[in-house]
Amino acid sequence: MPLTPAQQQRFISWANRIFLPPPPCAGCGSTNWGLGGDLVTVTLLDPGTGKRTVVTMGQVICDDCHHVMLVPARPLGLLRP
Numbered sequence: 299m300p301l302t303p304a305q306q307q308r309f310i311s312w313a314n315r316i317f318l319p320p321p322p323c324a325g326c327g328s329t330n331w332g333l334g335g336d337l338v339t340v341t342l343l344d345p346g347t348g349k350r351t352v353v354t355m356g357q358v359i360c361d362d363c364h365h366v367m368l369v370p371a372r373p374l375g376l377l378r379p
């Protein structure tokens with residue numbers, strides 16, 4: 299699901315507030331990150347009940363090794379109203 303221009307702007311604003319200075323990548327140590335242009339979903343599984351919850355995430359991607367860091371989309375305002 300591609301981000302709209304408004305969502306992209308909110309994602310960039312978040313990164314400029316929270317993601318500076320950029321942390322080192324867990325994969326390669328680089329601090330060169332980009333913001334993914336699509337949202338993805340992950341399914342959380344409660345091992346006790348088997349209940350599944352789908353969560354939408356934004357992607358922060360290492361420019362060097364392409365390691366992906368997922369951040370929750372809802373608190374960042376990346377979900378459409």
Ligand SMILES: [Zn+2]
Nearest residue numbers: 323326360363
């Ligand atoms: Zn990396």
